[in-house]
Amino acid sequence: MDRYIHRARVGTYWTVVLQTLVPYHTKMALRSIGSSMATAIASRRGVSAALGCGPPNAITDYLNSATPTQRRRDMTILSKESAAEFRKENYSARMAATGRPISPHVTIYSFPVGALSSITNRVTGVMLSFGAAGLGAVELVGGSGAGVDLMSAIGGSGGVMAAGAKFAVAFPFVYHYMGGARHLIWDTKPEMLTNVDVEKATYALVGGSLLLSTAAVFI
Known part of the structure; x- marks a missing residue:
């Protein structure tokens, strides 16, 4: 012994x-x-x-106890039979039975204003692309100058239709342009890329875009 x-x-x-x-x-x-x-x-x-x-x-x-220890979680060992039964059950069904959402469960998260601003910047870019493609299609179908004539007709109609059309064209352009300028500033001054500064820049971007787009309606 x-x-x-x-x-x-x-x-x-x-x-x-x-x-x-x-x-x-x-x-x-x-x-x-x-x-x-x-x-x-x-x-x-x-x-x-x-x-x-x-x-x-x-x-x-x-x-x-002679040396510092690292705490480790106890490991669960399944038998071959129980492991096989465990694998038979669908993961989604198992999570539903336990009341747990399937990860990643995006719907439980609230998007910060910076994320919403980034998404909007991409959406406005897509809108501008489709708008340019639409004008090109009008030119192809109606001949040279057809797109300009269409915009002149809408703008000269007056009332809510003309104002809405002007705003629909101005806002994506202004927002996307200012969003690109904001991103350029972040690229050159990464120290400004903090949660607080991003939130302030986002509110300034939205406010400035709405203000300039509204001003464009009266031009």
């Missing part, structure tokens, strides 16, 4: 030595192996009481 007690204590000594000399991740692996071996030896020979560590599982705590 003394021989096995000696082995366990020698294991503790070398654990301390390795903790000092080898890299962190290697330490963790070697310490785990050494602790498991010492626990197995001591538990087989019934020497846990002689070590003064209580039950066999406490020997691992005794060995690990």
Whole structure:
């Protein structure tokens, strides 16, 4: 029995030595192996009481107490039969049965103004692209100058229709242009890319775009 007690204590000594000399991740692996071996030896020979560590599982705590430890979550081991049954159940059905949303569950998140501004910048870019393509199609169908004639007719109609058409053309252009200028500033001055500054810049962008687009209606 003394021989096995000696082995366990020698294991503790070398654990301390390795903790000092080898890299962190290697330490963790070697310490785990050494602790498991010492626990197995001591538990087989019934020497846990002689070590003064209580039950066999406490020997691992005794060995690990010599050096800083990293807490690890207990691992669950499934039998082959239970693992096979577990895999048969659909993941979505299992999450629905437990009342848990399927990750990523985007609908529970609230978009910050910076994200909404970025999305709007892309939407206005798509609108401008479709608008340019539409004018090109009108030119192809109606001949040269047909697009200009169409815009002149809408603008000269007056009333809500003309104002709405002007705003629909002005806002995407102004917003996308100012959004690009804002992004250029962020590229040259990354220190301004903070949560607070992004929020302020977004409100300024939206306000400026609405103001300039509204002014364009009266031109």
